[in-house]
Amino acid sequence: MSAASGVDPFPSLRGTWVTLEAFSSANSREVDALDARRALLPQMGGLRPARTATGRYGPLMLIRDNRSGSAVGTVESDEMIGYPGVAVLIVFADPELSRPGYGMEATALYVPSLFERGAEILHLEVLSFNREMIRILGRRHRPPDVRMRRHAYVGGHFWDLLMYGFDRDEMEAIIGDYRRVLPGGSRRIAALGSGRQPRP
Amino acid sequence: MTLAPAPPLLELDGYSLQRMVTADLPFVLDLHRTGANRLLVDLPASPEESLAFLQRLEKQPWSVLVVARSNGVPIGAAATGLTNLVSLNTFLLAMFVDPGAASIPLALVTRHLFWNFPLERVYVQFPLVDETGPYGQLYESVGFQREGVMRKHQAIGGERHDVIVLGLLRADFDSWWALKDPRLKL
Numbered sequence: 300m301s302a303a304s305g306v307d308p309f310p311s312l313r314g315t316w317v318t319l320e321a322f323s324s325a326n327s328r329e330v331d332a333l334d335a336r337r338a339l340l341p342q343m344g345g346l347r348p349a350r351t352a353t354g355r356y357g358p359l360m361l362i363r364d365n366r367s368g369s370a371v372g373t374v375e376s377d378e379m380i381g382y383p384g385v386a387v388l389i390v391f392a393d394p395e396l397s398r399p400g401y402g403m404e405a406t407a408l409y410v411p412s413l414f415e416r417g418a419e420i421l422h423l424e425v426l427s428f429n430r431e432m433i434r435i436l437g438r439r440h441r442p443p444d445v446r447m448r449r450h451a452y453v454g455g456h457f458w459d460l461l462m463y464g465f466d467r468d469e470m471e472a473i474i475g476d477y478r479r480v481l482p483g484g485s486r487r488i489a490a491l492g493s494g495r496q497p498r499p
Numbered sequence: 500m501t502l503a504p505a506p507p508l509l510e511l512d513g514y515s516l517q518r519m520v521t522a523d524l525p526f527v528l529d530l531h532r533t534g535a536n537r538l539l540v541d542l543p544a545s546p547e548e549s550l551a552f553l554q555r556l557e558k559q560p561w562s563v564l565v566v567a568r569s570n571g572v573p574i575g576a577a578a579t580g581l582t583n584l585v586s587l588n589t590f591l592l593a594m595f596v597d598p599g600a601a602s603i604p605l606a607l608v609t610r611h612l613f614w615n616f617p618l619e620r621v622y623v624q625f626p627l628v629d630e631t632g633p634y635g636q637l638y639e640s641v642g643f644q645r646e647g648v649m650r651k652h653q654a655i656g657g658e659r660h661d662v663i664v665l666g667l668l669r670a671d672f673d674s675w676w677a678l679k680d681p682r683l684k685l
Contacts, residue, residue: 380581381541382652384659419659420651445647445664449620452586457619462664464650 309358312408313365317401319374319408322350322359329370330361337373337391341454342429348389354378356386356413362397362405371397374409379422385464386418403435407474414467421470426451427459436463508565509607511682516607519557519564519576524550526566526573527594535630536594538655553578556592560584561616567595567604575601577608588620598633602640606676606683609641613669613685622646622666626653635663642675643667 309321320326330350338347350359355378362372372392379385388410392402410421425432425443436443443461450460465473507515519527528549531542542549556578557564567575575595582589593608595601612618623638625631627648639645643665651659669685676683 379652382649382662384654385652419654422649422652443647444650447622447646447664448644448666449668450586450588450622450666452619457586462647462649464652466651 309360309412312360312412314404314408316365316398316404317371317408318363318365319360319405320363322361326361326370330359330373333361333370333373333391333393336393336395340391340394342426342432343391344426344451345453348375354386356416356418357409360405360409362392362401364397364401369396371401372405374405376409376413376418378418382420382422384417384419385422386413386420387422387424388413403477407477410470410474414470419466421465423463423465425461425463426453427461433461509611511607512603513570514574514604514607515568515571516565516604516611517568519553519566519578521550523566523573523576524553527553527576530573530576530594530596533594533596534598535628535634538628538631539625539634540592540594556580561589561618563608563612563615565608565611567601567607569604575604577605579612586620587618588622589616589618591621591623593623595637598637601637605637606641606680609667609672610676610683610685613672618669620666620668622664624649624662624664626655627661627663628655631663635665638665638667641667642671642679644671 311321312319322330334347337343338345353359354376357376359373359375361370362374363369364371372390374390376386376388379387388406390402390406392405413421425436444464445462447460447462449457451458507517509516524546528546531537531540543552553564556562559579559582561582561584562579564578565576566573567577574597575593577591577593580590580592589612593605595604609621612621623643625634646664646666649662649664652662653660673685
């Protein structure tokens, strides 16, 4: 993905706690620093992501803390190889910089745009030792759809890879539940600038 | 692929595995049009593109590209798809004329993989529809275990279908064949 163009075709998305900003030359250094931190986390696979292309259904976006203005994570997606219409979602909320709920809010802000851009199924993958994520998904959804045994070698061990799939209705129900527990109740999450009136 | 004649890699009970060569392409293309095979392997439309696709597979690390024969008659083809050299797993692409009678040749393919490479795991994914039912039975007959279903992941004819995931660990392979047929044990 080129950050040099400076063009931001994807609107920033503002929530209660975080704002998502499309990757650009303005935040590329912050994304790079987050990528370096992410590479040290086993639950993110322990690899520094290759930033080469924009996702099929949405761009890489920076998660920024509304209160402090700090960059605290990234959210991104791309089409699953061999499965047109399936968007793989990757959310990284830095455990030291982020706060509980930030990752979920970033997901709730980001995911609707994936379906609007043509994704039909959202696909999540979680390593089996990532108990926090499994607990969150278990509480809000169901057990994993697939357990690929010993599929990932991370941190010197083979781990199972758990896979979850959601269609649009399921995801909207989950996000709806999430919105109700936000401060302010069922306030809708909106793109920055979406309230502007069109020019006459 | 080469034009050279391919000696058998493995032979058992009249079945053999041989490296795929260019001359096998017409058989592979016919095989792809047989039964549910088009749902298992996403071969390009033209023969030229299919050949290029197979040649790309062949260039991958730890590549295996074979034709299975029964008493000299081709009955199937198999190849490694995505191979992960860090996590030591590979995605298996396999097609047979009659999947109900392909347990031994498929077992030879998986044995060849585990024997030659330090793989921890071999796995397959295919849409879960009536036509592919015999393949589920085939993979289970050689020790693969059902690991779950990716919901609505595959679009076929405008409808989305579930995709089954089956996996075979190295340990599964050894314990399975130690009981079923020790000749295949590693």
